Amino acid sequence: MEPSEKLETPVTTIREIGQHEGQTVTLRGWLYNLRESGKLLFPIFRDGSGVIQGVVAKNAVSPDLFDSIKGLTQESSVIVTGKVRADKRAPGGYEMDVTDAQVVQRVNPDDPYPISPKEHGVDFLMEHRHLWLRSPRQAAILRVRAEIIKAARDYFDDRGFTLTDPPILTPAACEGTTTLFPVDYFDEQAYLTQSGQLYIEATAMALGKVYSFGPTFRAEKSKTRRHLTEFWMVEPEVAFATLDDLMTLAEEFITFIVKRCLEKRRPELETIGRDLSQLEKIATPFPRISYDEAVQMLQEGHAKGLVENKFEWGGDFGSPDETYVSSQFDRPVMVHRYPAAIKAFYMEPDPQRPEFALCVDVLAPEGYGEIIGGSQRIGSYDLLLKRIHEHELPEDAFKWYLDLRKFGGVPHAGFGMGIERAVAWICGLEHVRETIPFPRTLHRLYP
RNA sequence: UCCUCAGUAGCUCAAUGGCAGAGCAUCCGGCUGUUAACCGGAGGGUUGUAGGUUCGAGUCCUACCUGAGGAGCCA
Numbered sequence: 001m002e003p004s005e006k007l008e009t010p011v012t013t014i015r016e017i018g019q020h021e022g023q024t025v026t027l028r029g030w031l032y033n034l035r036e037s038g039k040l041l042f043p044i045f046r047d048g049s050g051v052i053q054g055v056v057a058k059n060a061v062s063p064d065l066f067d068s069i070k071g072l073t074q075e076s077s078v079i080v081t082g083k084v085r086a087d088k089r090a091p092g093g094y095e096m097d098v099t100d101a102q103v104v105q106r107v108n109p110d111d112p113y114p115i116s117p118k119e120h121g122v123d124f125l126m127e128h129r130h131l132w133l134r135s136p137r138q139a140a141i142l143r144v145r146a147e148i149i150k151a152a153r154d155y156f157d158d159r160g161f162t163l164t165d166p167p168i169l170t171p172a173a174c175e176g177t178t179t180l181f182p183v184d185y186f187d188e189q190a191y192l193t194q195s196g197q198l199y200i201e202a203t204a205m206a207l208g209k210v211y212s213f214g215p216t217f218r219a220e221k222s223k224t225r226r227h228l229t230e231f232w233m234v235e236p237e238v239a240f241a242t243l244d245d246l247m248t249l250a251e252e253f254i255t256f257i258v259k260r261c262l263e264k265r266r267p268e269l270e271t272i273g274r275d276l277s278q279l280e281k282i283a284t285p286f287p288r289i290s291y292d293e294a295v296q297m298l299q300e301g302h303a304k305g306l307v308e309n310k311f312e313w314g315g316d317f318g319s320p321d322e323t324y325v326s327s328q329f330d331r332p333v334m335v336h337r338y339p340a341a342i343k344a345f346y347m348e349p350d351p352q353r354p355e356f357a358l359c360v361d362v363l364a365p366e367g368y369g370e371i372i373g374g375s376q377r378i379g380s381y382d383l384l385l386k387r388i389h390e391h392e393l394p395e396d397a398f399k400w401y402l403d404l405r406k407f408g409g410v411p412h413a414g415f416g417m418g419i420e421r422a423v424a425w426i427c428g429l430e431h432v433r434e435t436i437p438f439p440r441t442l443h444r445l446y447p
Numbered sequence: 448u449c450c451u452c453a454g455u456a457g458c459u460c461a462a463u464g465g466c467a468g469a470g471c472a473u474c475c476g477g478c479u480g481u482u483a484a485c486c487g488g489a490g491g492g493u494u495g496u497a498g499g500u501u502c503g504a505g506u507c508c509u510a511c512c513u514g515a516g517g518a519g520c521c522a
Contacts, residue, residue, distance in 0.1 A: 037485085038478040057479065074472090089480075109473060112457080117483045118471050119459055123514060179520080195522090220520055221448075233522065318518080361522095370522060418522030432522095443514070 009081055014050035017084055017094050024099065026081045027052070030134070031072045033117055041069050043098070045080060051136060053090055054082060054098045061099065069101055075113040075134070077104035129438060130447045140268035141434055144261060145423045149213070151260035152234045152417070155253055156211045161236060164203035164210045166196030171397060181219050181229075192217035196235055197414060198346070198401055201377060204237040204412055205404055211236040223442050224319075225431040226369055228420060230440040237414030243348075243358040243376045246413040247334050250362055250372055251286040253417075254332055258282040261426055274428040278366060281330045291338045291356070294325050316342045319369060326363040332371070336360040345387040348376040348411070360415070368425040374415020381405035 011026045012019075029047030036042065039058035044051060056069050072078065082096035089095075107113055114124075115131055125132045132138055153163070169185060170193050180191040196212040203210045213234045220227065236249065258279050261269065269276060289297070292313075298321055301307035307324050311317075316338070317325070326333055340349055340357040347357035359375035378384045384405055388398055395402075423435035433439040438447060 033483080035481045035484055036478085037481050040479045040481075042481050042484090044482090053482080055480080059479085087480095089482085091482080112473060114457065114472090116458065116472050119483090121459070121515095124458065216522080218521070222518095222520065223515080224517065224521095227521075231522070316520090320518095373522060416522065421522055 014045070014047050014052045014092070016049070017052060017092075017096075020084045021086055021094070022084065024081060024083045025096075026079060027096070028079045029077070031074060031076045031078060033074060034069075034072055036070065041066070043069055043072060043080075045078070045096075046134070046136075048139070050092060052092055052094060052096055054080060054096045056098045060097075065098070065101060068103055069098065071106070072103065073107040073109050073112060074116070075131075076106045078102065079104060126433065126439075126444060127446070133437060136271055138434065140271040141423070141427055141429070142437060143268045144265050144272070144427050145419070145435055147261055147265045148257055148423055148426060149232075149234075149419065151257040152253070152419075153213065154260075155256045156209075156234075156236060159209070161209040161211045162203075162207045164200055164207065164212060165214060166193065166199035166203075166212050168193050168215065179218050179220050181217050194218050195233070195416060197237070197416065200235060200237040200414065201404055201412065202400070204239045204414070205408065205410075209236070209238050221442055225433075226319075226421060226424075228432055228436065228439055228441055231432075231436070232419040233416045234419060235414060235416040237412065239412045240410050241376070241413040242411055243336065243360065243413060246374050246376065246415060247286075247288060247336065247360055250334065250360065250374065250415055251284045251332070254286075254362065254372070254422075255282055255284050257422070258426060269427065272427050272429075274426075278428070279426065283331065286332050286334050286362070287329050288334045288336060289325075290336055294335050297325055297328060314339055314341070322363050322369045323367040326365055326367065326369070330365065332362050332364050334360050334362050343375070345391045345393065346375075346377050346384065348378050349383075358413075362415075364421070364425040366425070366428070368421060371421045371425060372415050372417045374413065376411060376413040379405065379409045379411050381409060 009024050009026045010020070011028065014027060014029070017025065027045060027047055029045050032044040032046040032051055034041065034043050041056040043054045043056065045054060056066060058066050079102040080096070080098055081100040082098040085095050085097060086093060087095045113131070114128055115135070133142070157163070169183060169190050171190060180194055183190045183192060194216055196214060200210050200212050211234060214232065215230055216233045217230055219229060238245065238249070241249070262276065262279055266276070294317070295311055295313050298307055298311040301324050302310045308320065311321060325335065336359065337350055337356040338359055340347065340355055343357045343359055347359050350356040350358050357375060359373070361370050362372035363369060364371045378387065381402060384402060385395070388395055420432040420435040423429070424432045427435070429435060433441060
């Protein structure tokens, strides 16, 4: 800005307006709503940091200013100047007596802002997701999401982990092609990654403790409140770690993130309407139960009539099963040692009972289901090769992965946490589609 | 892929087989403390699509389309 253009009043944000009580300041933002009562106007402004009500009395301002505010339509962009006044009637504690306003762009009333301050259906809101993000609730969710991501990265960065980014474009199928999005890669078949795990096993052998944070793609035809086709995962991988080390890492990691959100994003969580007492219970240690114990819990639940279906030992838990098991605890529960037959090919068998895998799922409370899945990885070259054959996977594609066991194989373990499921749980949301700015689901690629 | 539900004004929803309605939004008017403000008025419709039954279909039947929730699968 040139010195000659310097504004006479300080430009501030609604978040910081309390520091300017009694002063005249300038805000830059949008009209959120306009109420009027005769010769009084109550324009409500938002600027991305908060919401504040302005007051314009007809006998206190010029006719031009009064008319230009009176003519403002919802979401018109505007630069307003006024005197900040504390008022106990105001939700944020402050109001602004407007003394000047410059309309940057007035929304045409013939084509008004589609999202009125009334109720709307999900499909309509999703069709206007690019505008829906302006609502206070959606903005608050995105701030909590950003805090969760920052907390996750801080947790690992401060504990000797190195961020290593796995590729997003990957060659031939790793765990079967049915759930992969195919991409034409210069006339060669490539796929969007469905997990960075195999690659960060390689970087873990190079750097010791690593993590990745990036997008993941699954072409599953799932239409539930827990599924997106494009979602973000944070995945740590640790050389020489065992399953027990991994479970300790997972519970400390989740507790750290929840505490950080309570510390830094309490106003946003309150805007969303989260029951904070549920989050304040989250502390280490988390309960650790084996698959066998979980199955017993489900069968007892069925006998009491609390679980609809009788669970057969050997199967994987369905969503209602996970909800029941997690409902028995007031914090996330870690279920470990599933039958190897229902788990991924790369998981280390339990040396005590080789038919079980050294793996763990972390189930969030309040019915949010699995937010973390992890395991100790196979350390032996011969066993891994055997598993690749058993799963009828192309050995050539895994040559590099086998090399990790050929050249100094060690016990190692890691997990993946789905960011959107963590955000949905911490915010107490009904659906993961509100946890990401532009969700991709089975039936939505727009906007 | 399967099960259930839904599609009527820009939005949210009503309408026993018998004239297509309301609230919000938009426009006009009123109100000096409104809190999703309120009060009065105006404009706004190919009832998802195609057939069928009927004197008459938004409503009943058939097929299809679109979407939502759930199952499976998964984080």
